[in-house]
Amino acid sequence: MKSHIQSLLEQAIQTLKQQAIIPADFEARIQVDRTKDKTHGDFATNLAMMLTKVARKNPREVAQLIIDSLPQDSQVAKVEIAGPGFINFFIDENALTNQLMAALNDDHLGVSLPAPQTVVVDYSSPNLAKEMHVGHLRSTIIGDAVVRALEFQGHKVIRQNHVGDWGTQFGMLLAYMEELRAQQGEQAQVELADLESFYRAAKVRFDESEEFATRARQLVVELQSGDEYCNKLWREFNDISLSHCHEVYERLGVSLTRADVRGESAYNDDLEQVVKDLDAQGLLSESNGAKVVFQDEFQTKEGEPLPVIIQKADGGFLYATSDLAAMRYRSNVLKADRALYFVDLRQALHFQQVFSLARTANFVRPEMSLEHMGFGTMNGEDGRPFKTRSGGVVKLVDLLSEAETRALELVRSKNPDMDEEELAKIAKVVGIASVKYADLSKNRASDYIFSFEQMLSFEGNTAPYLLYAYTRVAGIFKRAADVDLTGASIKLEHDKEKELGNKLAQFAEVLGRMVAKGQPHALCGYLFELAGAFSSFYEACPVLAADSEDEKKSRLLLAQLTAKTLKQGLDLLGIETLERM
Ligand code: ARG
Numbered sequence: 001m002k003s004h005i006q007s008l009l010e011q012a013i014q015t016l017k018q019q020a021i022i023p024a025d026f027e028a029r030i031q032v033d034r035t036k037d038k039t040h041g042d043f044a045t046n047l048a049m050m051l052t053k054v055a056r057k058n059p060r061e062v063a064q065l066i067i068d069s070l071p072q073d074s075q076v077a078k079v080e081i082a083g084p085g086f087i088n089f090f091i092d093e094n095a096l097t098n099q100l101m102a103a104l105n106d107d108h109l110g111v112s113l114p115a116p117q118t119v120v121v122d123y124s125s126p127n128l129a130k131e132m133h134v135g136h137l138r139s140t141i142i143g144d145a146v147v148r149a150l151e152f153q154g155h156k157v158i159r160q161n162h163v164g165d166w167g168t169q170f171g172m173l174l175a176y177m178e179e180l181r182a183q184q185g186e187q188a189q190v191e192l193a194d195l196e197s198f199y200r201a202a203k204v205r206f207d208e209s210e211e212f213a214t215r216a217r218q219l220v221v222e223l224q225s226g227d228e229y230c231n232k233l234w235r236e237f238n239d240i241s242l243s244h245c246h247e248v249y250e251r252l253g254v255s256l257t258r259a260d261v262r263g264e265s266a267y268n269d270d271l272e273q274v275v276k277d278l279d280a281q282g283l284l285s286e287s288n289g290a291k292v293v294f295q296d297e298f299q300t301k302e303g304e305p306l307p308v309i310i311q312k313a314d315g316g317f318l319y320a321t322s323d324l325a326a327m328r329y330r331s332n333v334l335k336a337d338r339a340l341y342f343v344d345l346r347q348a349l350h351f352q353q354v355f356s357l358a359r360t361a362n363f364v365r366p367e368m369s370l371e372h373m374g375f376g377t378m379n380g381e382d383g384r385p386f387k388t389r390s391g392g393v394v395k396l397v398d399l400l401s402e403a404e405t406r407a408l409e410l411v412r413s414k415n416p417d418m419d420e421e422e423l424a425k426i427a428k429v430v431g432i433a434s435v436k437y438a439d440l441s442k443n444r445a446s447d448y449i450f451s452f453e454q455m456l457s458f459e460g461n462t463a464p465y466l467l468y469a470y471t472r473v474a475g476i477f478k479r480a481a482d483v484d485l486t487g488a489s490i491k492l493e494h495d496k497e498k499e500l501g502n503k504l505a506q507f508a509e510v511l512g513r514m515v516a517k518g519q520p521h522a523l524c525g526y527l528f529e530l531a532g533a534f535s536s537f538y539e540a541c542p543v544l545a546a547d548s549e550d551e552k553k554s555r556l557l558l559a560q561l562t563a564k565t566l567k568q569g570l571d572l573l574g575i576e577t578l579e580r581m
Contacts, residue, residue, distance in 0.1 A: 003509050004075065005032050005043050005089055012069035021065060022054045041080065041088035048085040059085025074098060097490045099505050104490075104561045109568055111508040113154035117337035120158045120330045121147050124249075124256055125343065127164030128241040128263070129173060131196045132248060132396055134378045134386045134450070135344050141439045141574070142375060143342035144254045145520040148572045149511055158334055161256055162326060163245075165238050165263035168316070171220030174233045175212055176202035178219075192240050196393055224268075238263075248396050252432060253574055267325035271317045274324050275310055281361055289313030295360070298353055308353045323354045324363060331364035338369045340518055345374035345445065373518035376447035378439075386450055404431035406452050410464070411581060426581050430456075430464060433575045437463035440573050441524035461528040463575065466566065469531035470577050473563040476543055480556050488553035490561075496537040497558065503533040504561055507569070520573060527569045534562045 009030050017024045032045045048063035055062050063081045070079065075095035080088045092098070103110035123143025126132040150157050176198070180188035191198050205212045223230040242261065249256050275291060278284050283293050285307070292307035299306055308320050330336045341351060351372040358364050380386045388394050408427035415423070438455035441462075442448045458464045492501045503526075510526040513519065543559060546552035567577050 001075070001091060001095075001505075002032050002034070002043065003512070004073075005045070006030050008070055008073055008076070009045060009047060009066070011071050012066050015069040016055075016065060022051060026054050035088065040082060040086075041078070041090040043089040043091070044082070045087050045089075046085075048081075048087060052085075063087050096501055096505055097492060100490050100501055100558075100561060103504070103507070104557060104564070108152070109507055109565060111153065111511060116154045116156060118156045118158065118335055119150050120160055120334055120336040120339040121150070121342070122160045122162050122326075122340065123147070123342040124245070124254075125160075125162040125164070126245055128238050128245075129164065129167070129169045129195075130199050131194075131393060132245055133393055134396070134399075137248075137396055137399075138375050138378055138439055138444070139342045139344070140249070140252065140254055140256070141436050142373070142444055142518075142520055143340075144252075144256070145440055145523075145573045146340065146342070146373070146515065146518050147255065148574060149515050149520075149523070152572055153511065153515055155515075158336070159256060159260040160326075160330070161261045161263070163238075163242070163261055163263035166265040166268070166322070168220050170223060170234060170237070171216040171218075172202050172206045172213075173199065173237060174219045174223070174230065175216040176205055177233060177237060178215075179205070179212070189240075192237075195241060195244065196395070248400075251397070251400055252436065253576065255574075262326075264319075264322040267322045267329070270325040270328070271321050274321055274328075277363075278310060278361055283357075283361060284310065293357055295353065295356055297356065298349075306349075306353075308357055320350065320354050323350075324358055324361075327354070327358045327370065328363040331368050336368055338371060341370075341372045342518070343372065343374065345376055348372060348374050371518065373444065375444040379447055379449050381449055381451055383449065400432065400435060403435045403452065403456075404428055406456055407431035407434060410456055414581070422580075426578055429576050429578055430467060430581065433463040433467060433570075436575060437466070437524065437573065440520040441528075443521050444519065461524065464581075466527055466531055466570065467575075467578055467581055469534070470563065470566045470570070471579060471581055473534060473559055473566065474579060476538075476559050477556065477563060480544060483553065483556060485553055485556060485560075488550070488557060490557050491550070491554045493551075494537075494541050496533075496540040497555070500533045500537040500558055500562070503530050504558075504565060507565055511572070523569055523573060527566060530562065530565060530569075534559075 009032070013022070013028050013030075016022050017026070022028075028047065028050065030045065030047055032043050035041055035044050048059045048066055051062050051066075052059050055065070057065070060081055063085045066087060067079050067081070070076075075092055075098065076089055077092040077095075078090040080090070082088050099110060121143055124136055124140040126136040147157050147159060177188065177192075180191060191201070206216055207213075219230055219233075223234055242258070246256075246258065275284070278293060279291075284291050285294055286292070287307060290309055290313050291311040292309050294305045294307050309318050310321050310324075311317055327339065330339045343351070351370075351374075355370045355372070358370070359366070364370065378386050386394055404427055407430040408423060411426050411430060412418070412423055418426075434455040438450070439448070454460075455462060456464060458468060490501070492498045506526065510522055514522045537558070541555060543552065543555040546555055570577050
């Protein structure tokens with residue numbers, strides 16, 4: 001409710017800005033407090049006092065102007081000016097139940113859509129030279145959840161899979177691909193099924209044979225100068241690599257498609273121009289033959305200047321160069337209001353540097369916000385970066401298969417009589433959900449320990465717990481299928497009903513936080529609490545055996561809204577629900 005009043009006040013300020021009563025660029029800090037004495041209403045704000053200076057009016061006058069500009073709202077019964085210029089809000093007693101009824105009858109669960117924005121979301125973004133690794137798993141899962149929530153709120157989302165499909169290592173890979181094809185013909189395809197060992201084998205050849213290394217370097221030059229044969233080879237390689245990625249996306253139920261791929265290579269033609277534009281603005285310096293930009297605010301601990309390298313001495317461009325070009329494209333062509341980057345926190349400095357440079361060089365519109373949504377490292381149970389037992393890179397497909405196998409055992413132990421087909425279907429959902437939820441439910445900025453045991457537990461903030469909670473709530477409602485709920489309404493009398501009602505009413509607010517900060521764990525925590533609030537309610541308040549018909553119906557509606565909210569919430573996290581498990 002507090003944030004609801006805040007948003008009403010924000011709208012009033014917007015109106016006052018349009019009427020030029022307060023300056024358009026004034027940033028008002030809106031504070032709303034719960035009142036101690038209910039004769040002063042339920043909430044109060046000192047906003048009018050904060051605005052007296054810029055509005056050049058006395059606080060009570062400003063308060064009246066604010067009140068006149070407040071949008072009509074069904075939850076606010078009365079607004080009053082008090083004392084020197086406080087504004088007091090009286091909440092309608094029925095506001096909460098009205099809000100819940102509205103949510104129940106709305107596809108969007110009563111989430112009112114804020115001003116829609118265009119949001120570019122850069123996520124997944126693996127390097128095509130190698131197999132996608134666990135870091136990209138985090139980016140993919142967290143990014144996709146935020147994308148879904150943004151779209152649910154009504155924003156226009158443009159997904160950008162900024163894959164690493166360019167760079168000198170491609171010379172080595174293409175040379176190896178060429179060599180294999182000459183030796184094995186079609187058979188060479190088989191080796192490409194495992195990119196990791198393909199890469200290693202290519203590296204061995206590169207290190208052992210001078211002739212091979214020369215060919216590799218030559219191929220890079222030819223690739224970059226647009227040679228048709230080279231480009232064809234390169235496209236074939238990337239195509240195979242990308243199809244591995246899309247296999248993973250599909251299994252994960254991630255919404256990325258091929259059309260969302262816009263890799264580093266897409267910016268090739270603009271890189272020369274980036275250099276020229278930086279040069280024209282006098283931003284470029286020379287350092288050991290390389291073209292670099294020094295920005296005063298970036299220094300090493302020893303106080304040495306820390307440049308962004310734009311072009312190497314041999315003419316090659318860098319990761320930062322394509323990111324500058326990409327920002328320009330996102331701002332000027334895609335017209336993004338926000339650009340979100342779901343990338344490992346270890347790249348934080350890179351993003352600080354290129355964001356700041358893009359602003360200095362006017363590559364992005366000043367009003368566009370650039371946000372690095374960094375995440376921590378996924379570690380194994382030994383607390384070290386995730387590796388296979390033999391120390392190799394964990395393939396994501398293997399990881400997902402193991403999750404599904406373990407989920408199958410778990411589901412079977414709970415349902416010894418279930419037939420194999422249904423077991424398999426349920427296990428698939430539970431396995432994938434567990435991997436995703438384990439990642440989403442942690443604060444993304446912290447490192448986390450990947451543990452099958454923990455993620456597949458029925459206890460605590462886990463996917464199995466929530467999926468099971470959902471089947472229980474949905475089940476209650478199914479057992480009451482013959483109860484006619486037309487015209488019924490929610491009444492919150494019992495304490496546990498009130499607690500559940502309050503929780504249910506917070507959905508929109510939580511979603512807002514998740515989207516503003518790019519933090520799915522806010523939604524996970526909320527759904528976990530909601531499931532808990534429902535359990536306590538269900539223990540204390542009989543539903544089908546309620547004292548009266550009205551009470552029974554009211555409680556059924558609460559169960560219905562809980563089920564709807566859990567399902568919608570999980571869906572926004574990219575998690576499928578089950579009717580039975
Ligand atoms: N390919 C990069 C990596 O694997 C991530 C790219 C992230 N996006 C970006 N615009 N830099 O580290």
